Amino acid sequence: MLSITIENLTFSYPDCSSPALHEINLTMEAGEFIVITGATGAGKSTLLRSINGVIPHFQPGTLQGNVWLDGATPSGRVPVARVSAPQLARFIGSVFDDPEGQIVSPIVEEEIAFGLENTGVDPAQMDGRIAKALADCGISHLRHRATSSLSGGQKQRVAIAAALALAPKILVLDEPTSELDPDGTEAVLNVLSELNKNHGITIIIAEQKVTLLAPLCDRLVLLEKGRIALQGPPRQVFLHPHIFAKLGVELPAPARLAHALVQEGVLPPFDSPDAPPIPLTVEEAFTLSRQLL
Amino acid sequence: MPAKLTGRPLIEVRQLKHTYRSGGEALKGIDLTINTGEMIAVVGRNGAGKTTLTKHFNGLLRPTAGTVLLDGQDTAKLPVAQLARTVGYVFQNPDHQIFHERLFDEIAFGPRNLGLRGDELTARVDSALKAVDLTEYRDRDPGDLSRGQRKRAALASVLAMETAVIILDEPTSGQDYQESEQIMEILRELNRRGHTILFITHDMELVQEHAHRVLLIDDGKLVIDAPPQELFRQEQALTSAGLRLPPTAELEQRLAAFGIHSDAGTVEALATSIARRSSRIIARDSFDENCSGGVAACQ
Numbered sequence: 001m002l003s004i005t006i007e008n009l010t011f012s013y014p015d016c017s018s019p020a021l022h023e024i025n026l027t028m029e030a031g032e033f034i035v036i037t038g039a040t041g042a043g044k045s046t047l048l049r050s051i052n053g054v055i056p057h058f059q060p061g062t063l064q065g066n067v068w069l070d071g072a073t074p075s076g077r078v079p080v081a082r083v084s085a086p087q088l089a090r091f092i093g094s095v096f097d098d099p100e101g102q103i104v105s106p107i108v109e110e111e112i113a114f115g116l117e118n119t120g121v122d123p124a125q126m127d128g129r130i131a132k133a134l135a136d137c138g139i140s141h142l143r144h145r146a147t148s149s150l151s152g153g154q155k156q157r158v159a160i161a162a163a164l165a166l167a168p169k170i171l172v173l174d175e176p177t178s179e180l181d182p183d184g185t186e187a188v189l190n191v192l193s194e195l196n197k198n199h200g201i202t203i204i205i206a207e208q209k210v211t212l213l214a215p216l217c218d219r220l221v222l223l224e225k226g227r228i229a230l231q232g233p234p235r236q237v238f239l240h241p242h243i244f245a246k247l248g249v250e251l252p253a254p255a256r257l258a259h260a261l262v263q264e265g266v267l268p269p270f271d272s273p274d275a276p277p278i279p280l281t282v283e284e285a286f287t288l289s290r291q292l293l
Numbered sequence: 294m295p296a297k298l299t300g301r302p303l304i305e306v307r308q309l310k311h312t313y314r315s316g317g318e319a320l321k322g323i324d325l326t327i328n329t330g331e332m333i334a335v336v337g338r339n340g341a342g343k344t345t346l347t348k349h350f351n352g353l354l355r356p357t358a359g360t361v362l363l364d365g366q367d368t369a370k371l372p373v374a375q376l377a378r379t380v381g382y383v384f385q386n387p388d389h390q391i392f393h394e395r396l397f398d399e400i401a402f403g404p405r406n407l408g409l410r411g412d413e414l415t416a417r418v419d420s421a422l423k424a425v426d427l428t429e430y431r432d433r434d435p436g437d438l439s440r441g442q443r444k445r446a447a448l449a450s451v452l453a454m455e456t457a458v459i460i461l462d463e464p465t466s467g468q469d470y471q472e473s474e475q476i477m478e479i480l481r482e483l484n485r486r487g488h489t490i491l492f493i494t495h496d497m498e499l500v501q502e503h504a505h506r507v508l509l510i511d512d513g514k515l516v517i518d519a520p521p522q523e524l525f526r527q528e529q530a531l532t533s534a535g536l537r538l539p540p541t542a543e544l545e546q547r548l549a550a551f552g553i554h555s556d557a558g559t560v561e562a563l564a565t566s567i568a569r570r571s572s573r574i575i576a577r578d579s580f581d582e583n584c585s586g587g588v589a590a591c592q
């Protein structure tokens with residue numbers, strides 16, 4: 001079990017007057033599915049980078065506070081800054097928003113093997129691990145393809161498979177479906193949900209659009225200029241449409257419909273005791289509307 | 294301003310086929326006419342042929358068979374430099390088109406090739422930078438910008454060309470909600486001024502809100518060519534092409550069986566329609582407010 005505790009984390013990039021993250025305090029339990037959202041520049045990627053160790057191991061800047069990993073070593077909690085990058089890679093898998101910048105090998109199979117080799121996985125195990133990671137991402141058929149011939153969406157799934165092959169406890173993903181079509185997006189989200197539910201892998205994902213993620217996640221964290229504006233289960237966070245509007249983050253359509261129904265006077269306000277839960281899916285929004293007719 | 298064009302269709306695609314050297318048949322015979330002033334969304338799954346199709350409109354790809362006429366002229370016989378004056382193309386990956394070390398020079402590259410110099414060139418570049426909200430980065434290295442900002446920089450470099458046709462491959466991916474709205478507003482404004490806009494997207498909400506016409510491409514074929522509302526009524530075709538209804542359209546369709554009708558495509562319009570049919574009124578006088586249009590409004 002590996003949990004993360006972020007304590008008073010402030011980080012500034014070099015030559016930037018204001019910090020990208022400002023006194024962040026956040027705990028992420030083992031097995032949670034957490035979505036980080038917010039407008040461009042809110043600090044989503046910086047927060048992910050301080051969890052997976054890119055900050056401070058590779059990214060220069062000024063760091064105050066700590067990101068603690070609890071359960072990584074028998075000796076109790078350790079700060080990410082004191083765990084070497086190769087060791088972190090055994091616990092925390094990362095998928096970035098630009099798959100082209102992440103993929104280094106000419107052939108898909110080699111790309112998946114790359115991380116396994118670097119972390120000293122027994123060659124006898126490799127074939128099975130590669131096959132499973134590709135199958136879990138629905139891309140077994142791409143195993144022998146040239147990475148340069150893949151579409152953006154296929155590359156994103158290869159990047160996820162490469163991270164998965166290392167059997168991480170935590171997966172950190174920065175907009176992993178930005179270039180995927182709806183089928184591909186659904187496939188990737190199903191993979192993440194399955195890894196979370198059945199394998200207990202902690203999922204931490206940064207996204208601009210939370211419509212599809214809301215029904216899957218335990219917690220939404222809404223960032224505003226490097227600070228946490230709002231966090232909690234999606235049904236609670238969606239009770240504050242004005243904060244979403246103020247931060248320029250789109251509230252998903254099912255929740256917007258519910259708020260519009262309150263405006264129309266056919267649903268009680270969501271802060272009243274007899275209010276129904278806010279719908280997260282089209283199905284829930286349909287059921288709620290149906291009850292009013 | 295759009296270049297002067299004749300009364301002919303702007304783009305005419307006849308039996309267009311394209312086979313890549315690797316052997317894949319990406320387009321399997323497409324027929325299509327695009328007129329000046331249209332705002333068109335091109336949708337379909339990854340690998341359906343959307344990008345392959347649109348790259349034929351500015352000569353980045355040449356037909357394996359069939360023809361593409363631009364303003365009546367066969368694009369296969371026009372040099373790319375000439376096509377570039379009429380058709381601007383914003384790639385999905387901004388790093389495929391950004392190569393200068395100063396943002397100003399990046400944006401100025403195209404207009405310079407058109408022969409613009411001095412104040413005219415500066416004005417053209419600055420106005421494009423302003424449109425995409427990157428003025429403060431004018432003298433910076435585009436490499437220092439975020440991916441979302443680099444995408445807007447790529448858009449600015451095409452805006453600065455002021456081509457009659459602008460094609461954008463996934464213009465809003467990696468942009469936040471406000472930035473997406475801003476980009477779409479720029480495109481709508483260009484469209485109002487007479488530019489023809491084609492954008493490739495996976496975002497069906499974007500299609501619903503901004504496109505007048507949608508081309509659904511699947512497996513190298515044009516499957517549906519219709520306005521968004523009509524496309525959304527063909528859910529089966531949409532799903533089998535790997536797409537989904539936008540949530541609002543899905544709600545509209547499921548509620549239609551209960552007498553809820555709203556073609557406005559917004560959840561607010563949907564809520565108003567539900568309230569009119571609802572017998573359950575929580576707030577005191579909202580029913581009267583809803584019925585202020587008379588009895589007819591309450592039916």
